[in-house]
Amino acid sequence: MRVIETIAELKSIVKEEKAAGKSIGFVPTMGYLHEGHLTLANAARKENELVVMSIFVNPTQFGPNEDFDSYPRDLERDTRLAESVGVDFIFAPSVKEMYPSNGGIKIVAGRQSEILCGASRPGHFDGVLQVVAKLFHLVEPDRAYFGQKDAQQVALIQTLVRDFNFPLEVRTVPIVREEDGLAKSSRNVYLSEQERANAPAIFEALLLAKEEFLSKGDVKGAVEIASAHILSKTDGNIDYLEIYSYPDLQAVTEETEHFLLAAAVYIGKTRLIDNIIFSLKGETANV
Amino acid sequence: MRVIETIAELKSIVKEEKAAGKSIGFVPTMGYLHEGHLTLANAARKENELVVMSIFVNPTQFGPNEDFDSYPRDLERDTRLAESVGVDFIFAPSVKEMYPSNGGIKIVAGRQSEILCGASRPGHFDGVLQVVAKLFHLVEPDRAYFGQKDAQQVALIQTLVRDFNFPLEVRTVPIVREEDGLAKSSRNVYLSEQERANAPAIFEALLLAKEEFLSKGDVKGAVEIASAHILSKTDGNIDYLEIYSYPDLQAVTEETEHFLLAAAVYIGKTRLIDNIIFSLKGETANV
CATH class of the missing domain: 3.40.50.620 (HUPs)
Structure with missing residues (x-):
């Protein structure tokens, strides 16, 4: 090389x-x-x-x-x-x-x-x-x-x-994750031990929101459940936690087939991002 | 083909x-x-x-x-x-x-x-x-x-x-010209017979401006002489007639070595453009 x-x-x-x-x-x-x-x-x-x-x-x-x-x-x-x-x-x-x-x-x-x-x-x-x-x-x-x-x-x-x-x-x-679900990132090295222990809450929240959204079809309710989980499990500030159509990144409508559920959260001073892309059938979309 | x-x-x-x-x-x-x-x-x-x-x-x-x-x-x-x-x-x-x-x-x-x-x-x-x-x-x-x-x-x-x-x-x-100096253009077909006869005044004006600029170094004077020539020989409206450094298209300074002298003139309803690029020695620059 x-x-x-x-x-x-x-x-x-x-x-x-x-x-x-x-x-x-x-x-x-x-x-x-x-x-x-x-x-x-x-x-x-x-x-x-x-x-x-x-x-x-x-x-x-x-x-x-x-x-x-x-x-x-x-x-x-x-x-x-x-x-x-x-x-x-x-x-x-x-x-x-x-x-x-x-x-x-x-x-x-x-x-x-x-x-x-x-x-x-x-x-x-x-x-x-x-x-x-x-x-x-x-x-x-x-x-x-x-x-x-x-x-x-x-x-x-x-x-x-x-x-x-x-x-x-x-x-x-696809995203590569640590065993506890945290998405791998160069920025993970900035996390303190406690912050690192809390950080998997981001991915957990995304999975909760996906389940809620697929069962009830309600964007707002799904986002609220996920946000509550992050705030209860970390001292983090949520920068965003949103659902869009994928890959065109427009507001979700009745016709949307593939969804991007994405979050950015400050854990301490470190800004971490994560997302899941899924279809109406609940499958992770092949992007 | x-x-x-x-x-x-x-x-x-x-x-x-x-x-x-x-x-x-x-x-x-x-x-x-x-x-x-x-x-x-x-x-x-x-x-x-x-x-x-x-x-x-x-x-x-x-x-x-x-x-x-x-x-x-x-x-x-x-x-x-x-x-x-x-x-x-x-x-x-x-x-x-x-x-x-x-x-x-x-x-x-x-x-x-x-x-x-x-x-x-x-x-x-x-x-x-x-x-x-x-x-x-x-x-x-x-x-x-x-x-x-x-x-x-x-x-x-x-x-x-x-x-x-x-x-x-x-x-x-380099620009290809008609025998009377008019720069070739798809838009020349729009010109009436009289407009076509007057149109070579644009290139004549650029040559006058170049001579004036090289002998006196005065951008304003050169532009004035060229503009006066176009207005006396055509019924045209001058859109611009300007001198810039080439190829960076900045205002001319003492350090400028290559110049773009460029004009756009409405002959009747037809907008024609022409330019010459030259060095301080008066040579047409190899761009």
Whole structure:
């Protein structure tokens, strides 16, 4: 495995491998890899001849009061983990390498970004789409892998790829959880012992809300039950806990077939997100 | 030569030709081809194994009071002309084929779009960048060809390709002129005989302004001389006549080395644009 830090080197490798007819699977990450990322890499490994992972903490998707500077980074550890699951190339550019110039052209995420995580993180998804578009153009993958954990992000990237005709497939991989149900996240390391013990309440709440919603069909009642569970089991503040149609992220109607039930909760100072996607029959949807 | 109307067919051809290792030159147009377009196709023909031309009058770059409906179209004639200069494939999709869905994600052109043609055509360059990004993803060219006639458009597309790392080269081809200096344009067919006789005053004015600017270094004086020439020789209304640095389209300073002198003039109801790009030494810049 090789770690690449410059765009010039990456492009020369991509050109060579594509000329040799190799399919490319791409796993974009912000590093500090956990099992969730490795699951994405495994999926990419199975379906492609070459696997490229990017490790780049993208400043344009962090707000001024967010954790860009303190976001955990450990390239050495990440390199070992990526190698262990068969990644061929890590692309780990500097901020200057990725953003040497700015002519003022922006990708603006629009209405799908105004709810859920987008509502409390203005500009976040503009930054996500910007870096994803750049990385897609640099890596030229056949398939790109994203975790369902960031369900709103996946919906937006699917929309970007569809509406702008990017020549690649978006693959969504289910959430990987700890044994007690907590969704894996780089940010879990911020939790105190007590906070970590309470955090599974988020997923428990989502399961309660799903059951309530499927039996009674009432969005408001389902959200209330889930919120009450989180507030009784943690000292957390609920940022949002909502149900939308999936993947178009519109209000639920009688016609909606697939649902996204998503939550963001501050456990102490750490903001955790989780979601479940399900159909009217109660099955987890294949997204 | 083949005319392709669906994205599916285009993608299958692009995939096949790229797998065979062929280089692709791409000439995006709105059709009603004139010598300017054919010059672009000739340039593409010289540098690539395969030449794809798109013919698509893009609705998203026209304002509500602009000439989308009356924009001239003649696919049969275009097909003959394109074939005569060795184009391999024409991609001529319907509006529905290009825009079947809209999730609300936009490319916003930013500060370079707020001057010149952009100032009087709000949203125009957003639409241009949208369709160009889509076409780049569909055709996957090695090189894309644009006429210098639309100098602001070229500057914006160069910025898009640079800042979003599109894997292709933008080639700029000089303006093709009639014998009396009028820049070739699909819109010249709108001119009455008298208007056509007066229209070369636009290019004459640009040459006068360039001389004045190079000898006295005074932007305002140069613009005044050129404006006076146009107003004395035509019944036209000047939309703009301005000088900027090129290709960054900022105000001229002591450090500016390359200049864009650009005009848009209504001759009767027909809006014509023209420009010259030059260096301090008076040479036409190689853009």
